[in-house]
Amino acid sequence: xxxxxVYELTTRGGATDFARLVEVCRSFGPYCLIGGLAVNCYxxxxxxxxxxxxxxxxxxxxxxxxxHEHGFLTEDYRHSLNAIVPGSQLRIQxxxxxxxxxxxxxxxxxxxxx
Numbered sequence: 001x002x003x004x005x006v007y008e009l010t011t012r013g014g015a016t017d018f019a020r021l022v023e024v025c026r027s028f029g030p031y032c033l034i035g036g037l038a039v040n041c042y043x044x045x046x047x048x049x050x051x052x053x054x055x056x057x058x059x060x061x062x063x064x065x066x067x068h069e070h071g072f073l074t075e076d077y078r079h080s081l082n083a084i085v086p087g088s089q090l091r092i093q094x095x096x097x098x099x100x101x102x103x104x105x106x107x108x109x110x111x112x113x114x
Contacts, residue, residue, distance in 0.1 A: 003045040003113040010047055014090030015113065017072075018051055021083075021092060024066050031055045032107040034100065041110040051092045054100040063094070 008015040018037070025031040035052030055063055060081055064074045072083045072092070083092040 003040075006045070007047060007113050011049055011089040013085065013088040014049070014051075017085045017088045017090045017092075018112075020070055020085075021051065021053075021067075021072075024063070024070055024072075025053065025055065027066065028055060028059050028063055030104045030107065032100075032103040033112065034095075034103065037112055040112045045113060049089050049091055051090060053092070053094050054103050055094055056104060057096065057098065057101060060094065060096070 004015045007018075011017075032054040033051070034054060035050060036046055036048035037051050039046050064076065064081055064083075067074055067083050072085055075082045079096050081094040081096065083094070084090070
């Protein structure tokens with residue numbers, strides 16, 4: 001089994017949902033994956049149910065609208081925008097912490113879970 005297949009089974013569709021999430025992120029320009037899934041770029045697969053990301057803060061409300069259009073449900077909190085796909089175990093969190101905004105300009109494209 002590949003890392004993606006294991007992740008798909010473990011998260012009940014999380015790999016597919018993550019791929020859809022990346023499509024939405026790319027449509028809004030630069031973004032940065034942080035946290036446990038990002039670690040997969042550098043080590044053997046680490047399986048986590050969380051996907052933590054940073055997007056340009058000024059686009060976050062339009063981003064939430066786009067997520068809804070792609071089947072995601074969102075909840076807006078003071079420090080994050082959280083998203084899920086009904087039935088999936090993947091929990092997505094976009095941080096609103098301004099300290100992470102500089103990560104976007106330093107991000108590089110990398111492969112996650114193959």
